[in-house]
Amino acid sequence: MKHWLEGVSQLFLIAFRNLLTHSRRSLLLGGAIAGVTTLLVFLGCLSSGVKATMIESATTVATGHLNIGGFYKVTAGQSAPLVTDYKKIEEIIAKTLPDLDYLTARGRGWARLVSATDSTQVGIAGVDIAHEPRLPKVIKMEEGKLEDLAKPGSILLFESLAQKLKVKTGDSLVFSVLTDRGVNNTVDVRVCGVAKDMGMMTSFNVFIPQETLNQLYQINDSATGAILVYLKNMNHIPRDMDLLRKALTGAGYTVMDREADKVFWQKFDEVNREEWTGQKLDITTWEDEISWAMWGLKGVDGLSYLLTTILLVIIAVGIMNTLWIAIRERTREIGTLRAIGMRRRAVLTMFVMEAFCLGAMGTATGALLGSLLAVILDTLHFPMPPGAEMFLMSTTFHFALDPIRILGGASIITLCCTLVSLIPSFKAARMRPITAMSRVG
Amino acid sequence: MPQHAEKTAIVSIQKVVKEYHLDKVVVPALRGVSLTVRQGDFLSIVGPSGSGKTTLLNLIGCVDTATRGTVMVDGQDTKGLNDRQLTDLRLHTLGFIFQSFNLVPVLSVFQNVEFPLLLQRKFTAAERAQRVDELLKKVGLDKHTQHRPSELSGGQRQRVAIARALVTRPKIVLADEPTANLDSVTGENIIDLMKEMNEEEKTTFIFSTHDAKVMSHANSVIRLADGKIAAGKAAAGRH
Numbered sequence: 001m002k003h004w005l006e007g008v009s010q011l012f013l014i015a016f017r018n019l020l021t022h023s024r025r026s027l028l029l030g031g032a033i034a035g036v037t038t039l040l041v042f043l044g045c046l047s048s049g050v051k052a053t054m055i056e057s058a059t060t061v062a063t064g065h066l067n068i069g070g071f072y073k074v075t076a077g078q079s080a081p082l083v084t085d086y087k088k089i090e091e092i093i094a095k096t097l098p099d100l101d102y103l104t105a106r107g108r109g110w111a112r113l114v115s116a117t118d119s120t121q122v123g124i125a126g127v128d129i130a131h132e133p134r135l136p137k138v139i140k141m142e143e144g145k146l147e148d149l150a151k152p153g154s155i156l157l158f159e160s161l162a163q164k165l166k167v168k169t170g171d172s173l174v175f176s177v178l179t180d181r182g183v184n185n186t187v188d189v190r191v192c193g194v195a196k197d198m199g200m201m202t203s204f205n206v207f208i209p210q211e212t213l214n215q216l217y218q219i220n221d222s223a224t225g226a227i228l229v230y231l232k233n234m235n236h237i238p239r240d241m242d243l244l245r246k247a248l249t250g251a252g253y254t255v256m257d258r259e260a261d262k263v264f265w266q267k268f269d270e271v272n273r274e275e276w277t278g279q280k281l282d283i284t285t286w287e288d289e290i291s292w293a294m295w296g297l298k299g300v301d302g303l304s305y306l307l308t309t310i311l312l313v314i315i316a317v318g319i320m321n322t323l324w325i326a327i328r329e330r331t332r333e334i335g336t337l338r339a340i341g342m343r344r345r346a347v348l349t350m351f352v353m354e355a356f357c358l359g360a361m362g363t364a365t366g367a368l369l370g371s372l373l374a375v376i377l378d379t380l381h382f383p384m385p386p387g388a389e390m391f392l393m394s395t396t397f398h399f400a401l402d403p404i405r406i407l408g409g410a411s412i413i414t415l416c417c418t419l420v421s422l423i424p425s426f427k428a429a430r431m432r433p434i435t436a437m438s439r440v441g
Numbered sequence: 442m443p444q445h446a447e448k449t450a451i452v453s454i455q456k457v458v459k460e461y462h463l464d465k466v467v468v469p470a471l472r473g474v475s476l477t478v479r480q481g482d483f484l485s486i487v488g489p490s491g492s493g494k495t496t497l498l499n500l501i502g503c504v505d506t507a508t509r510g511t512v513m514v515d516g517q518d519t520k521g522l523n524d525r526q527l528t529d530l531r532l533h534t535l536g537f538i539f540q541s542f543n544l545v546p547v548l549s550v551f552q553n554v555e556f557p558l559l560l561q562r563k564f565t566a567a568e569r570a571q572r573v574d575e576l577l578k579k580v581g582l583d584k585h586t587q588h589r590p591s592e593l594s595g596g597q598r599q600r601v602a603i604a605r606a607l608v609t610r611p612k613i614v615l616a617d618e619p620t621a622n623l624d625s626v627t628g629e630n631i632i633d634l635m636k637e638m639n640e641e642e643k644t645t646f647i648f649s650t651h652d653a654k655v656m657s658h659a660n661s662v663i664r665l666a667d668g669k670i671a672a673g674k675a676a677a678g679r680h
């Protein structure tokens with residue numbers, strides 16, 4: 001083992017010094033590898049940043065870490081996103097989850113919001129602000145007071161929506177909705193405050209008191225839209241989901257089968273088509289509830305993988321080409337080493353090592369540059385162009401360093417460089433020792 | 442063993458024919474060569490250009506195989522060995538000195554000489570250093586251990602090559618025109634050095650040359666012409 005290591009480290013030295021000897025060639029190729037890595041890491045940081053923004057705004061506006069929602073059907077073809085008699089369920093949750101941080105009930109709605117000049121469809125969260133410890137921590141007020149959301153008939157909206165509807169604190173708005181009974185119902189509300197935007201989701205979601213929402217939909221106060229569960233540790237989500245499912249089923253509730261990556265409003269059609277009536281519960285994760293907004297993120301990821309793949313192919317050709325040249329130049333050296341007793345496998349190792357060194361140094365540089373670029377741009381808070389806002393669900397560019405993603409990307413690129421070098425290296429290993437011999441004279 | 446050493450055949454070649462195929466033309470390089478080399482010999486192969494010297498050395502050096510006939514090196518028929526076995530035979534039994542030195546340009550003098558020992562994987566770093574230093578002292582390069590080959594003169598490079606060929610203490614050292622790229626004085630010094638090693642270590646040397654001055658140092662000479670051994674062995678006699 002020790003002898004093997006000494007041998008390999010000498011091969012490494014040869015490989016490394018050969019890279020240094022041909023500095024121009026190495027710089028060019030290593031630079032290209034670094035460039036691709038920079039791009040991949042940079043886009044990865046963008047994706048991580050967007051995701052972080054999205055999680056923050058989603059877990060504020062739309063979802064808990066886990067949600068116990070569900071559907072209530074009076075007739076087979078008509079469902080409402082309701083959990084009836086929710087206090088009992090809250091008790092079960094509190095008893096079941098060991099690492100529960102807190103839970104809160106929220107009404108869910110989707111209605112037309114009309115101002116003096118404009119109108120738009122918005123998602124509504126009906127909240128009991130006294131039982132929402134997270135909201136005061138994450139929502140930053142532009143004007144007005146968050147606590148005023150305790151008053152019935154108040155509404156909190158976010159900057160971009162307030163601009164769109166041209167309203168300020170104190171202005172009146174009207175909600176208009178078609179109830180289950182097929183009646184058009186309206187409720188007047190007054191703006192109690194305007195909060196700073198938090199990603200795209202806040203531009204079409206508003207908060208009103210739970211009782212105002214119940215009034216709008218004409219439902220009784222023992223019902224809510226969903227119970228949002230916040231955990232102390234997000235890693236326990238899968239385990240806690242199972243615990244809740246068992247506990248609720250055990251208590252006699254019907255719990256719907258899990259449908260990953262579907263938000264509750266994507267389930268209406270299917271629920272309406274089913275025959276049952278009464279209450280069914282549905283346990284979802286935050287990821288399920290915001291998956292519909294993830295397409296932009298998937299787009300960024302897809303784009304960065306596509307770009308990286310194309311560039312990697314180009315680099316692969318470059319590496320092969322460079323190694324061909326190196327092998328041609330060093331034919332005599334390879335022959336000599338074979339003649340004095342070097343095995344084929346060692347020749348292979350020597351050239352693969354050269355590509356590995358180049359790849360590792362290139363990707364390390366690239367990962368560093370990409371991360372640096374991301375960190376610098378993150379502090380500048382660039383606003384997103386209007387088209388990108390909707391696509392990335394964010395209003396400013398936010399970058400986050402995800403070490404696993406950066407290391408993973410760099411390793412894959414290094415691996416590709418190394419793998420592709422196997423082809424010319426095998427050829428070098430098959431070279432005959434006689435090529436070392438001089439045929440002159 | 443010491444008494445019989447002189448009689449032991451270390452290389453034995455029987456009716457060897459080597460043909461090269463160029464497109465459809467067959468080029469005969471060796472046309473029935475038989476030869477025995479004894480352990481401790483200092484043997485010179487001479488002959489005009491194209492007479493088959495390199496070809497013969499390549500066959501003995503296990504870097505090429507004969508078209509017909511047998512080549513026995515250190516008691517092994519090279520025809521029956523696979524690439525791995527031939528490689529190991531070269532590593533442990535043979536040493537090579539090349540006409541154009543063929544050192545690894547990116548390694549230092551010390552590292553070049555040490556390299557075959559690393560390939561053998563049986564010596565500690567201290568053992569390797571001791572052997573390398575000892576040899577570099579013998580070839581007069583103990584002041585140049587950290588130099589790169591490109592910083593040395595031709596004669597110095599060939600000394601490094603000699604040290605590299607001898608560092609594994611091989612039974613046979615093969616040298617194809619080791620002096621062809623050197624001026625005559627340097628060339629003679631190189632041959633003197635080889636001769637010294639031959640006498641001290643009892644290493645068998647087989648080298649080719651077409652320089653009359655160089656061949657005069659040999660204690661036996663084989664003359665090749667047109668792929669055949671010309672005159673009988675002109676033994677220079679042992680002292």
Ligand SMILES: Nc1ncnc2c1ncn2[C@@H]1O[C@H](COP(=O)(O)OP(=O)(O)O)[C@@H](O)[C@H]1O
Nearest residue numbers: 441461468470489490491492493494495496497
């Ligand atoms: N690889 C080869 N392919 C074809 N012909 C070769 C090859 N190597 C040597 N020859 C031919 O074989 C003959 C002997 O060559 P060589 O052994 O190199 O002679 P020397 O070393 O005495 O000059 C020459 O005619 C040469 O042209």
Ligand SMILES: [Mg+2]
Nearest residue numbers: 440441494495
């Ligand atoms: Mg020759």
